Amino acid sequence: xxxxxxxxxxxxxxxxxxNILMGDEGVGVRVVEEIQKARLPVNVTCxxxxxxxxxxLDPMQSAEKVILIDATVDGAPAGTLRRLQPRFSSDYxxxxxxxxxxxxxxxxxxxxxxxxxEVVLYAVSIPPxxxxxxxxxxxxxxxxxxxxRQILAxxxx
Amino acid sequence: MxxxxxxxxxxxxxxLRIEAVIEGGKITDxxxxxxxxxGFEKILKGRDPRDAWAFTERACGVCTTVHALAxxxxxxxxxxxSVPKNAELIRNLMFCTQYVQDHVVHFYHLHALDWVDIVSTxxxxxxxxxxxxxxxxxxxxxxPGYFSDLQKRLKxxxxxxxxxxxxxxYWGHPAYKLPPEVNLLAVAHYLEALEWQxxxxxxxxxxxxxxxxxxxxxxxxPCPINTDEVNxxxxxxLNHVGSLISGAMNFVEQVYIPDxxxxxxxxxxxxxxxxGLKNYMAYGDLPTRGYNYPEYFKFQRGAILNRNLNEVFDxxxxxxxxxxxxxxxxxxxxxxxxxxxxxxWQGETEFNFTGPKPPFEQLNVEGKYSWLKTPRWKDHxxxxxxxxxxxxxxxxxxxxxxxxxxxxxxxxxxxVDALFSTLGRTAARGLETRLVVRWMKEFYDQxxxxxxxxxxxxxxxxxxxxxxxxxxxxxxxxxxxxxGALAHxxxxxxxxxxxxxxxxxxxxxxxxxxxxxxxxxxEESLIGTPVANIEQPVEILRTIHSFDPCLACxxxxxxxxxxxxxxxxxx
Numbered sequence: 191x192x193x194x195x196x197x198x199x200x201x202x203x204x205x206x207x208x209n210i211l212m213g214d215e216g217v218g219v220r221v222v223e224e225i226q227k228a229r230l231p232v233n234v235t236c237x238x239x240x241x242x243x244x245x246x247l248d249p250m251q252s253a254e255k256v257i258l259i260d261a262t263v264d265g266a267p268a269g270t271l272r273r274l275q276p277r278f279s280s281d282y283x284x285x286x287x288x289x290x291x292x293x294x295x296x297x298x299x300x301x302x303x304x305x306x307x308e309v310v311l312y313a314v315s316i317p318p319x320x321x322x323x324x325x326x327x328x329x330x331x332x333x334x335x336x337x338x339r340q341i342l343a344x345x346x347x
Numbered sequence: 348m349x350x351x352x353x354x355x356x357x358x359x360x361x362x363l364r365i366e367a368v369i370e371g372g373k374i375t376d377x378x379x380x381x382x383x384x385x386g387f388e389k390i391l392k393g394r395d396p397r398d399a400w401a402f403t404e405r406a407c408g409v410c411t412t413v414h415a416l417a418x419x420x421x422x423x424x425x426x427x428x429s430v431p432k433n434a435e436l437i438r439n440l441m442f443c444t445q446y447v448q449d450h451v452v453h454f455y456h457l458h459a460l461d462w463v464d465i466v467s468t469x470x471x472x473x474x475x476x477x478x479x480x481x482x483x484x485x486x487x488x489x490x491p492g493y494f495s496d497l498q499k500r501l502k503x504x505x506x507x508x509x510x511x512x513x514x515x516x517y518w519g520h521p522a523y524k525l526p527p528e529v530n531l532l533a534v535a536h537y538l539e540a541l542e543w544q545x546x547x548x549x550x551x552x553x554x555x556x557x558x559x560x561x562x563x564x565x566x567x568x569p570c571p572i573n574t575d576e577v578n579x580x581x582x583x584x585l586n587h588v589g590s591l592i593s594g595a596m597n598f599v600e601q602v603y604i605p606d607x608x609x610x611x612x613x614x615x616x617x618x619x620x621x622x623g624l625k626n627y628m629a630y631g632d633l634p635t636r637g638y639n640y641p642e643y644f645k646f647q648r649g650a651i652l653n654r655n656l657n658e659v660f661d662x663x664x665x666x667x668x669x670x671x672x673x674x675x676x677x678x679x680x681x682x683x684x685x686x687x688x689x690x691x692w693q694g695e696t697e698f699n700f701t702g703p704k705p706p707f708e709q710l711n712v713e714g715k716y717s718w719l720k721t722p723r724w725k726d727h728x729x730x731x732x733x734x735x736x737x738x739x740x741x742x743x744x745x746x747x748x749x750x751x752x753x754x755x756x757x758x759x760x761x762x763v764d765a766l767f768s769t770l771g772r773t774a775a776r777g778l779e780t781r782l783v784v785r786w787m788k789e790f791y792d793q794x795x796x797x798x799x800x801x802x803x804x805x806x807x808x809x810x811x812x813x814x815x816x817x818x819x820x821x822x823x824x825x826x827x828x829x830x831g832a833l834a835h836x837x838x839x840x841x842x843x844x845x846x847x848x849x850x851x852x853x854x855x856x857x858x859x860x861x862x863x864x865x866x867x868x869x870e871e872s873l874i875g876t877p878v879a880n881i882e883q884p885v886e887i888l889r890t891i892h893s894f895d896p897c898l899a900c901x902x903x904x905x906x907x908x909x910x911x912x913x914x915x916x917x918x
Contacts, residue, residue, distance in 0.1 A: 242559030248545035
């Protein structure tokens with residue numbers, strides 16, 4: 191959202207989710223930062239969703255398609271990337287839940303409000319966390335350019 | 348005797364575990380544990396104090412702006428910076444926006460489902476819901492067709508087997524008392540509130556440049572005013588703020604408050620449950636003559652002991668004998684031993700996890716059992732939050748507060764003592780929202796008048812340059828998060844952060860016992876609560892949710908293997 195209080199009406203929103211204070215958990219935000227370095231098609235917008243929860247309803251509803259990038263603690267090797275199309279919150283993989291409020295619920299809400307965008311989730315596997323910090327583990331950090339490249343390929347299709 | 352464990356408590360931000368001992372259908376003892384560890388004090392050490400707000404703001408997805416506010420204030424306090432009048436007004440507008448959005452979201456999306464049975468809405472007569480809605484207020488969305496359409500959508504939704512947002516309720520539990528028609532009304536407004544909250548938070552983007560995580564600035568606000576400039580705070584944007592405030596007043600007066608009163612009318616028994624501590628504390632906020640003059644705050648500062656509303660004590664965040672954090676039952680260690688309390692300027696954040704490895708049956712509550720420290724004011728456990736704010740203001744003779752409280756008590760036909768309860772906490776949140784939207788209009792009108800008078804200053808450069816700073820400085824930034832008293836303490840040495848400590852509202856309320864065995868607010872409030880069915884302890888959720896728990900900033904990082912309700916029988 192910009193300071194006119196309006197979202198750019200766009201066809202596709204690339205939305206990185208997570209808490210950068212929790213290292214790998216903020217990988218979604220880090221991927222968005224990487225994508226913002228590239229030239230994007232005019233109908234594509236990037237947003238650092240941080241831990242925005244309910245605040246993300248408006249930007250998500252304003253898009254036709256939302257590409258979410260989020261971390262998941264699913265036991266897969268760190269840096270594993272999966273492309274999913276969750277329809278309900280129950281399709282959503284397990285995350286660290288500091289930003290759970292709202293985000294998963296929003297998927298259900300779209301359904302209930304009857305105006306859901308198409309949601310594509312890029313889930314990045316991260317190892318369990320034990321300490322706060324801004325740094326990503328090398329396994330996750332080294333995957334960021336490739337994850338960004340795949341998402342750019344999808345929006346440039 | 349049974350011991351129930353609810354872990355995690357759902358529909359809150361962050362992770363909380365409650366263990367409750369039940370005898371004869373009532374809770375006789377309770378233990379509250381924050382199950383994630385916090386440590387972002389460590390992230391801040393060695394950084395530029397002027398950047399701290401941007402990190403603390405990321406602590407939580409719910410009350411982001413109040414952490415930024417507490418942060419810039421503690422730096423300004425340390426460096427003796429007073430912000431310009433316009434900056435104070437804009438900060439107040441940001442603060443009020445956060446309150447209105449957060450309280451509405453809490454009521455409808457985090458707390459309502461403790462009282463509203465979603466499944467029962469399918470049995471409602473939409474025509475009766477419509478009649479009820481029209482008797483409560485002039486809110487336009489109230490036709491029989493509107494409610495029957497919604498009911499059809501809910502039927503499809505429930506029929507899909509994907510309850511999602513509604514999955515964690517104890518539907519059909521006898522503690523749900525609302526007729527189906529009221530439940531349908533509440534669910535309609537649950538959805539409308541979601542749509543409405545998208546609008547009000549635009550104020551954060553207008554003043555803070557972006558959302559989520561709007562920008563703050565030590566010395567003012569990062570928001571140049573120029574009524575003709577496209578990229579500044581211009582006439583168009585100011586008008587937009589004005590219309591959003593009017594919309595918020597309508598929503599609060601025509602939807603939130605009527606719903607709150609209607610629902611409360613069916614649950615008056617909860618005015619005698621969940622009373623908890625008898626001590627209340629508010630740091631206060633919404634300055635009208637500067638941060639250093641709390642006597643002119645809209646929300647007043649003070650402490651009440653033993654429910655004595657005839658005496659309000661001063662609260663001083665700088666006094667090392669007033670606010671201290673203890674760790675006798677918390678997974679930390681202090682260099683000088685774990686029994687002494689430390690004032691936050693001397694605060695230490697050294698982890699010392701001695702708890703069981705998950706999965707486990709129950710915590711060892713004789714020893715350390717939480718990632719939350721235990722803050723005390725003059726060694727008293729204190730409740731913080733909307734109820735504490737209203738009581739402090741009420742006891743100080745604030746007529747605006749007295750009027751809305753008295754009106755609500757009369758409407759519900761309950762005595763003043765009803766405030767000291769689960770219902771009282773939930774009502775206090777709504778009542779202060781009424782005041783906050785009115786104050787928002789006042790601040791807005793003052794800002795417009797100031798700009799029309801030619802004052803467009805929003806930032807003071809004085810002391811921005813670190814070469815003007817003393818070699819060492821310490822400051823405290825106090826505010827009121829929607830869920831209660833919040834403060835950040837900073838020590839600056841050689842122009843960098845030497846120590847940074849946060850004492851957040853859920854630490855006051857959700858912390859474990861202190862060394863003397865005194866319970867904190869959550870634990871105390873559960874004593875005496877009836878639990879009809881230990882498999883479905885909705886009563887625990889009602890009281891805990893009445894505090895609006897937000898553990899994300901209190902603790903962070905959690906082993907995600909947890910069951911929703913886990914019950915252990917013994918004896």
